[in-house]
Amino acid sequence: MLKPRMIEEKMLVLLRQGKISKWFSGIGQEAISVGVTMAVRREEYILPMHRNLGVFTSRNIPLHRLFAQWQGKASGFTKGRDRSFHFGSQDYKIVGMISHLGPQLGVADGIALASKLKKKPCVTVVFTGEGGTSEGDFHEALNVASVWKLPVIFCVENNGYGLSTPTNEQYNCKDIADKAIGYGMESHIIDGNNIIEVFTKVNTIANSMRNNPRPFLLELKTFRMRGHEEASGTKYVPQDLLNTWEKKDPLINFQNFLIDEGILTDSLVESIKIDFSREINKHLDIAYAEEAIVPNETNELNDVFKPFEYKEVTENSEVKNIRFIDAVSEGLKQSMECHEDLVIMGQDIAEYGGVFKITEGFVEQFGKERVRNTPICESAIIETAMGLSIAGIKSVVEMQFADFISSGFNPVVNYLAKSYYRWGQQADVVIRMPCGGGVAAGPFHSQTNEAWFTKTPGLKVVYPAFPYDAKGLLATAINDPNPVLFFEHKGLYRTISQEVPTGYYTLPFGKAALLREGLDITIICYGAAVHWALKTLDDNKDIQADVIDLRTLQPLDTETIFASVKKTNRAFILHEDSLFGGIASDISALIMENCFQYLDAPVKRVASMDTPIPFVSQLEEQYLPKNRFEAELKSLLKY
Incomplete structure (x- = not known):
């Protein structure tokens, strides 16, 4: 004393x-x-x-x-x-x-x-x-x-x-x-x-x-x-x-x-x-x-995330046509098999299998020690995940709905995001975020709130649009020792199917997918917006566009974006989040700063209305940008 x-x-x-x-x-x-x-x-x-x-x-x-x-x-x-x-x-x-x-x-x-x-x-x-x-x-x-x-x-x-x-x-x-x-x-x-x-x-x-x-x-x-x-x-x-x-x-x-x-x-x-x-x-x-610390910009930027050496695990030749939701479940299950101490936590995820049944059957295979029902306490469970990381155990936390992350916002943005930068302690945590509209679930079950986290240094944000990407990116998210927000659009869970390898595989962060190629315009999107863009192009065969599915928002594949814009000379950014303050604003600014001399028209953003997302279907349809996209696209092409 x-x-x-x-x-x-x-x-x-x-x-x-x-x-x-x-x-x-x-x-x-x-x-x-x-x-x-x-x-x-x-x-x-x-x-x-x-x-x-x-x-x-x-x-x-x-x-x-x-x-x-x-x-x-x-x-x-x-x-x-x-x-x-x-x-x-x-x-x-x-x-x-x-x-x-x-x-x-x-x-x-x-x-x-x-x-x-x-x-x-x-x-x-x-x-x-x-x-x-x-x-x-x-x-x-x-x-x-x-x-x-x-x-x-x-x-x-x-x-x-x-x-x-x-x-x-x-x-x-x-x-x-x-x-x-x-x-x-x-x-x-x-x-x-x-x-x-x-x-x-x-x-x-x-x-x-x-x-x-x-x-x-x-x-x-x-x-x-x-x-x-x-x-x-x-x-x-x-x-x-x-x-x-x-x-x-x-x-x-x-x-x-x-x-x-x-x-x-x-x-x-x-x-x-x-x-x-x-x-x-x-x-x-x-x-x-x-000596006093001499500021070094490289050191500061390099210490935001724990270094992660991505290891590619290639898919096997056997494939199966599965839904988006099945791909998430399969990816999670195979990661549980790959990491023998991986713990998953969330409300009703054990015997009940979660509200979307993604973890159905997991208790029988992995036991209740590793598949843990939690009380309704988002903040404490995210903090518990941080404690597991400090003690050397990976974890996945399921938000029942991405909207509920607000009850655990503080530990995400102030603890998980900053720990490695502050004292070198990684937050080896993945938070799964069922999100998005189109299902008439109203203001508290339909938000797509990725912009809350893309703004915060120290967090990685993943947002797949296809089953193949969802499975491979989830495996990488769990391997990565840094905190990852993994967005899963509820509207895609049971509506999108794809041939997906049956075995375990990984996909890299920060690498967008170029889904279609054309010289007319670059369309940049992610999540459900990818499917809106593809349908619009299917309905307008005369429009030849580069369609970029970002897949990850942090890190962001600016190289693919800039290369495409320099080729097509036009950029259109489409996302489901509301317009003001959404990630489209930053992408637009990046294009203006890095590709201005290549542009033949202003960068265009189309997003949801700047209101909370409504419940009744006709109001939700008005809120979402998918019905406004086609007209705005044609208008930009005429500029």
């Missing part, structure tokens, strides 16, 4: 000197971080928060690396890309938090699930604050952990205030530990300022959980003696409350206890302080001596 206290005191001096950018003080809370960390094994993961410096020091992370992290130096853990404690380290089995707080709770579920699947008697520890318990992620993560009997210790540091908001304005139950009752899990209230109580109780609980996996909710009562971060101050805290808790300082009280017991002496305490002071100054000198 003394070591993190002395580091903090030094950091507060450096903060005032402008040598670090921000500090979240854990002074007075060291007993929790240190006690919990020492009570679990070094191979067990801990997911700490801002005020858990004792976790890092107790895992013996070299101080110069911590100091470099806080100074934004390259030898830190994020190469200057994130600050303070927003980092993780596989070497030390620590997974840092993000500012949104809640997602790490579900990530802990995933790590603990991996322990169960690998039959390892391990616990996972995750921290949050009393304020974080108000987030939906808290509810979802505890519910999943309880239903699946996951060995997670949920540690709530109740330090009195969420920034300036006191606990009586945060929740209305007597103790946070009471919330465990609703989840059917055990809980304990622990004096978070008593190192002996923290260590002994957590040690006992952890040993019990290793023998009988199940979650625990621990409420550790403590107090935050300084501001939420130093700029906030503590003017909103009554002075008598500060005085009361100052007397409960865990470091001073434990030091006095050890002196009374004859274990420590005043001189020994001074000797320890001198040693720590020398260590801190030595490692600060190492961090100071390191």
